Amino acid sequence: MKKGYGMLAILLIVCLVLSSSLDVAGSEFRSVKASGNDIVWNGADDREVAAVTNAVQNDTRKNASGPKITSNAQSAEFPGIYFIWDSKQSDNGYLKVHSSVFDKFDSFILTAKTANSYWDFEIAIKPGQEMTEDDCFVFFIPKVKEGKNINMVFMSEFKQKSLVSQELNYTENPVDIPNPDRGFYRPQSYVIPVNGGTPSFPNLKATITGTTVEVDARIVYMEFDLRNFSSNAPLNGRPIGPWSAPNATPPQYGTTQPITPAALDYVRQALQRVRDSDAVAIVKFSYDGQGYTYIDSGIYDQVIHDSEPGAPHGRVWYETGIPEESDLSGIPGHEDKNWVQYHLWQLGNVFSEFEDSIMTVKGGIFGPWGEMHSSSYARTREGYHWLLNALLNYVPDSRSILVHAGGVMAWHNAEYGTDYSFTNLMPAPASGTPAQRFGMFNDSYAHGGEDGAYDDWGSLSEGYALIGTGDYDDYDRNSVLTWIRNQNNFYGGETNTLSEDDEGYEDNIYPRLPSALYEAAYTQTTHLNTSWSRNTYKLWGNFVYNEENVTAPFTPPHDGVTRTAIFDPVYDGRSGMEYMRDRLGYRLVLREANASKWVVRNGTLRFEGKIQNVGFGNIVNKKNVSVILKAKDGSSTYTALTNLDARDWRPDLDSRASNTAAYRDLNFSIKMSDFGSVPAGDYDIYLRINDPKETSSNRRSIQFANHDIWNTSLGANLIGSTTVK
Numbered sequence: 001m002k003k004g005y006g007m008l009a010i011l012l013i014v015c016l017v018l019s020s021s022l023d024v025a026g027s028e029f030r031s032v033k034a035s036g037n038d039i040v041w042n043g044a045d046d047r048e049v050a051a052v053t054n055a056v057q058n059d060t061r062k063n064a065s066g067p068k069i070t071s072n073a074q075s076a077e078f079p080g081i082y083f084i085w086d087s088k089q090s091d092n093g094y095l096k097v098h099s100s101v102f103d104k105f106d107s108f109i110l111t112a113k114t115a116n117s118y119w120d121f122e123i124a125i126k127p128g129q130e131m132t133e134d135d136c137f138v139f140f141i142p143k144v145k146e147g148k149n150i151n152m153v154f155m156s157e158f159k160q161k162s163l164v165s166q167e168l169n170y171t172e173n174p175v176d177i178p179n180p181d182r183g184f185y186r187p188q189s190y191v192i193p194v195n196g197g198t199p200s201f202p203n204l205k206a207t208i209t210g211t212t213v214e215v216d217a218r219i220v221y222m223e224f225d226l227r228n229f230s231s232n233a234p235l236n237g238r239p240i241g242p243w244s245a246p247n248a249t250p251p252q253y254g255t256t257q258p259i260t261p262a263a264l265d266y267v268r269q270a271l272q273r274v275r276d277s278d279a280v281a282i283v284k285f286s287y288d289g290q291g292y293t294y295i296d297s298g299i300y301d302q303v304i305h306d307s308e309p310g311a312p313h314g315r316v317w318y319e320t321g322i323p324e325e326s327d328l329s330g331i332p333g334h335e336d337k338n339w340v341q342y343h344l345w346q347l348g349n350v351f352s353e354f355e356d357s358i359m360t361v362k363g364g365i366f367g368p369w370g371e372m373h374s375s376s377y378a379r380t381r382e383g384y385h386w387l388l389n390a391l392l393n394y395v396p397d398s399r400s401i402l403v404h405a406g407g408v409m410a411w412h413n414a415e416y417g418t419d420y421s422f423t424n425l426m427p428a429p430a431s432g433t434p435a436q437r438f439g440m441f442n443d444s445y446a447h448g449g450e451d452g453a454y455d456d457w458g459s460l461s462e463g464y465a466l467i468g469t470g471d472y473d474d475y476d477r478n479s480v481l482t483w484i485r486n487q488n489n490f491y492g493g494e495t496n497t498l499s500e501d502d503e504g505y506e507d508n509i510y511p512r513l514p515s516a517l518y519e520a521a522y523t524q525t526t527h528l529n530t531s532w533s534r535n536t537y538k539l540w541g542n543f544v545y546n547e548e549n550v551t552a553p554f555t556p557p558h559d560g561v562t563r564t565a566i567f568d569p570v571y572d573g574r575s576g577m578e579y580m581r582d583r584l585g586y587r588l589v590l591r592e593a594n595a596s597k598w599v600v601r602n603g604t605l606r607f608e609g610k611i612q613n614v615g616f617g618n619i620v621n622k623k624n625v626s627v628i629l630k631a632k633d634g635s636s637t638y639t640a641l642t643n644l645d646a647r648d649w650r651p652d653l654d655s656r657a658s659n660t661a662a663y664r665d666l667n668f669s670i671k672m673s674d675f676g677s678v679p680a681g682d683y684d685i686y687l688r689i690n691d692p693k694e695t696s697s698n699r700r701s702i703q704f705a706n707h708d709i710w711n712t713s714l715g716a717n718l719i720g721s722t723t724v725k
Helices: 046-049 259-276 313-319 339-352 381-396 407-418 477-487 515-523 534-542 578-581
Strands: 002-007 012-016 021-025 028-032 050-052 053-056 081-085 093-097 105-113 117-123 136-141 150-160 163-165 183-191 205-209 215-216 220-226 282-288 294-297 298-305 358-365 400-402 438-442 490-492 527-529 588-594 604-613 622-630 635-639 662-670 681-690 717-724
Touching: 046 050, 046 136, 081 150, 093 136, 117 136, 163 604, 183 259, 220 259, 259 282, 259 339, 282 339, 313 400, 339 358, 339 381, 358 438, 381 400, 381 407, 407 477, 438 477, 477 515, 515 578, 534 578, 588 662, 588 717, 604 622, 604 717, 622 717
Parallel strands: 012 093, 050 136, 183 220, 183 527, 220 282, 282 358, 358 400, 400 438, 438 490, 490 527
Antiparallel strands: 002 053, 012 136, 021 028, 053 117, 081 093, 105 117, 105 150, 163 588, 205 215, 294 298, 588 604, 604 662, 622 635, 622 681, 681 717
């Protein structure tokens, strides 16, 4: 047994040497320390900060076997630990140890042999213990027996430092969690004025049309209409044609010209409204935002003429039958650019200025409504080639571009000489390549179709004529959905009109749940319109999310394969719309958290945890992941950046909490020096996840979907606590 005794005088000092590392195999102490980092005894300065350690007699030790430490010398057996007598063996002693030891160990035992007895001293940092100026801890150990020499000193029982499980709620809170780059968006249209003006901004809080489900949106879908800058763009109505009323008046047209400084400032003002809010923007530019150049009425279903400036079949062609000879801008220094390319070059500076506030850029530009179909440019592979290259050049590299699958493969074939099509699918592109920057915007999301054309009213099959054989029969719904999944990028859009009077309405399973749930998870859907379309959303709002309804088998007619969606009991009894609202894009739930119980001020804070992305989609845009230490007894905070990449927290088709295979690692080790000078004390540990170019301290940060974990003022999630010594 062990008996308490008086005080032995040995001084133990622990110093930080950044290049050293320590480990334990059984009771073995091993360290690797670079030369030139030998410990120096600083005499009175070291004694002044010494902490007293009490002795306990060890009656179980019977011999002097085991690793020993030499006095007044650097120890090869224990590099990083230095022992010195105060004067002679019968006096007090001092031991100096690297503080990196306490990154590895909570404590260890120093055993001193005095005469024929053994005395143990637990070496551990005391509360509030000071460090020396050379970043050391000092332990003073008084002599045990008066007049008796300490014959030798042993090192043993290294207690490896363990992480402590944090007392947090690791379950998902099934409510709307507003987060950037995902969810339902608020649409806002802008006609860019030549002489500038004051742009409007939508209310981010809304009720999703056709339902009673509320949402606090974090995306503004900004549709910028450039009609004033194209002589082919009607300003106020549809061109006169056989579809027109007898007394119809021809529309006015814009003027092909550079975007004026006042107009560019108008766009900046609109984006500044986004920056000043909690939202991000999907940005789209077109020349016919109202679809004036398309007629879909009665017997007519056709494009009327091109709306893009300089396009061959524009207003002049429509009125005279003579195509435009050239679309080049003729602007000095930009003679090689057509008018669309020049306008994008002008907008490129704006894109860069507001990179922090832009989620993604929709390709747009071509055709009525900017939906990239019907116009002359949209019907050629060359058109997609130069447009997508222009967008790649002028949209910041950190941001994606939304284009339909056929257009992207047409671009890829022209750019790289490939032959991709719906029957020879473009494979998943490598991360960081131009091809990987493309996502997709679906203008008739989950609509299905009719007459055997299950292409979401052409949104999925768009561009089929530009790839492969050019035949529509090449189109395959599964291939396009797989292309979308392979891109691992933004995918979403808006649903389209759905009427009970439509032929085949009752048999169209695609906009209905659970089919739409299944496809949303497979395609990793990230965003949808709060305002369109009412009848589709009504179906989702009326759907009761329970196991019977969700797991009801369904058989899509495009391939005849029966499928079953996965039921998540967290949402049992809620509406299908609530589930869709919350699952769009990423949704992060902290599932496990273990942190250093304490850390020395020049040590390393360690954390090991698990996180699950229970959303449909991935985090697409790169984020900074920073750790914040917040003092429990005040408001002081200290922040350090980690090397974590939140894009690695990928979703799984099975988002249930029971699917532990879908848990992703959330591990980091941060040197305390990275936080700056952190005083001793108790701290909460927070994780802030935001854009690298974010200009605010707490906006557009990612909130976990756990209960009681979010700190609004910090824009960060509580993941644990620790003590700094």
